[in-house]
Amino acid sequence: MKRVEALLRFIWDFVTGDDWRIAAGVVLALGATSLASNGGNAVWWILPLAVAMLLALSVWAARRSR
Amino acid sequence: MSGPGFGLAISVFLACAVEAVEALTIVLAVGTTRSWRSAFIGVGAATAVLAVVTLALGPALTALPLSALRVVVGGLLLIFGLQWLRKAILRASGLKALHDEEAAFEHETAAARAAGRVDRSFDAYSFAISFKGVLLEGLEVVFIVLTFGANQHRIPLAAVAAAVALLVVVAAGIAVRAPLARVPENALKFGVGVMLTSFGIFWGAEGAGAHWPGGDAALLAIIPATLAFALMLVAALRGPRTSARDEDRATEAVRA
Numbered sequence: 001m002k003r004v005e006a007l008l009r010f011i012w013d014f015v016t017g018d019d020w021r022i023a024a025g026v027v028l029a030l031g032a033t034s035l036a037s038n039g040g041n042a043v044w045w046i047l048p049l050a051v052a053m054l055l056a057l058s059v060w061a062a063r064r065s066r
Numbered sequence: 067m068s069g070p071g072f073g074l075a076i077s078v079f080l081a082c083a084v085e086a087v088e089a090l091t092i093v094l095a096v097g098t099t100r101s102w103r104s105a106f107i108g109v110g111a112a113t114a115v116l117a118v119v120t121l122a123l124g125p126a127l128t129a130l131p132l133s134a135l136r137v138v139v140g141g142l143l144l145i146f147g148l149q150w151l152r153k154a155i156l157r158a159s160g161l162k163a164l165h166d167e168e169a170a171f172e173h174e175t176a177a178a179r180a181a182g183r184v185d186r187s188f189d190a191y192s193f194a195i196s197f198k199g200v201l202l203e204g205l206e207v208v209f210i211v212l213t214f215g216a217n218q219h220r221i222p223l224a225a226v227a228a229a230v231a232l233l234v235v236v237a238a239g240i241a242v243r244a245p246l247a248r249v250p251e252n253a254l255k256f257g258v259g260v261m262l263t264s265f266g267i268f269w270g271a272e273g274a275g276a277h278w279p280g281g282d283a284a285l286l287a288i289i290p291a292t293l294a295f296a297l298m299l300v301a302a303l304r305g306p307r308t309s310a311r312d313e314d315r316a317t318e319a320v321r322a
Binding site for chain 1: 137140141144145146148149151152153155156159161162205206263266267270271273274275276277278279284288291295296299303
C-alpha cells in the first residue's frame with residue numbers, strides 16, 4: 001500500500017512540478033477552448049492568453065514567497 | 067527537414083542534453099568516489115526501465131485519434147514547458163540559484179563518501195544513486211520524445227535527436243572527466259521551455275478545436291511571442307522598471 005502511495009505521489013509531483021496551479025490551469029484552459037469552439041467561434045486566442053496569465057501569476061507568486 | 071521537424075529535433079536534442087548533463091554529474095560522483103561497475107549497472111537498469119516506459123506509452127499515444135492526441139500532447143508539453151520556463155525565468159531573474167554542476171558534483175561526492183564502506187562486489191549505494199538519477203532525469207526526456215514524436219508521427223526522429231544528445235554529452239564527459247560545468251544550462255532550459263510551451267499552445271489549441279490564423283505559419287509568431295513574453299517577465303522580476311536596457315540585461319542573464 002505504501003509503495004502504491006509513493007508511486008502516486010511521485011506521479012503527482014512529476015506532473016505538477018513546483019506549482020500545481022500551472023497543470024490545473026492548463027487543463028482548465030484546454031477545456032474552455034474546447035467548449036468555446038463548439039459554437040464555431042474564433043477561439044485560438046484563449047490558450048495563449050491563459051498561458052501568459054498562468055506563467056506571470058506563477059512567477060509572481062514565487063517572487064512574493066521569497 | 068520541415069520546419070516542425072526541425073523544431074522537434076532541436077527541442078528534443080536540447081532537452082535531452084540538459085538532462086544528460088545533470089545525470090552525468092550524479093554518475094561521475096558515485097563512480098569516481100565508490101564503484102564504477104555498480105554505477106554503470108544502475109545506468110543500465112534505469113535505461114532498461116525508460117525503454118519499457120517508452121515501448122508501453124508510445125503505441126498507446128499513437129493509437130489516439132488526432133484531435134485527442136493533440137490535446138493530450140499539447141497539454142503535456144504545456145505542463146512540462148511551463149515548468150521549465152518558470153524555473154529558467156526565476157533563475158535568470160536572480161530569484162532562484164543557478165544550477166551549478168560543480169557544486170552538485172561536490173555535494174554528491176560528499177554524500178557518497180559519507181555513505182560508508184564500499185562493497186567491492188556490488189555497491190548498492192552507487193547502483194541506487196545512479197539508477198535514481200538517470201531514471202528521474204530520463205523520464206522527462208521520454209515524455210518529450212513521445213509527445214513531440216507521436217504528434218508528428220516522427221518518434222524515430224525524436225529518438226535519434228535524443229540519442230545524439232546523449233552521445234555528445236557522454237563523449238564530452240569522457241573527454242573532460244569532470245562535470246560539464248561550462249554548459250549554459252539555464253539558457254538551454256530557457257530555450258527548451260520556450261519551444262515546449264510554444265508547440266504546446268499550438269497543438270493544444272488545435273486539438274481542442276481552435277483554428278490558427280495562417281495555419282502552421284502561426285508557430286512562427288507563437289515562438290518569438292513566447293520568448294519575448296518570458297524575457298519581459300525576467301526584466302520585470304529583476305526590478306521595478308522595465309526598459310530596453312532591462313530587456314538587454316534579461317537576455318544576458320538568460321545566457322549566463
